[in-house]
Amino acid sequence: MNLEARKYQFIQELVKVEDESILEKLELVLKANQNDWFDKLSESEKNEIQIGLDQAEKGEFISHEDVMKRFSKWH
Incomplete structure (x- = not known):
């Protein structure tokens, strides 16, 4: 259905x-x-999230796997 x-x-x-x-x-x-939880965020928090989403769309990010490799000595 x-x-x-x-x-x-x-x-x-x-x-x-x-x-x-x-x-x-x-x-x-x-x-x-x-x-929605998003509605409870401040404008600055919403802006930071949008910046992160925009960066991700442009491919400007480090994968979780790469971060875990870099910081494996503390994990």
Whole structure:
């Protein structure tokens, strides 16, 4: 079953719910899902992450394997 079909099936089941406590719990789940960890970061943190992503896209990074080789004496 694809995502759209699952959503439609969920909506059909949601319409049948008569217990308000169940609806409240579902609302909490949906609200919690909308709060992304990225949204809680400061602007400077978001900018630093974007810089890192831009560098990675340009190939300006060191692989994990190379870092582990370089620092193996401490590992």
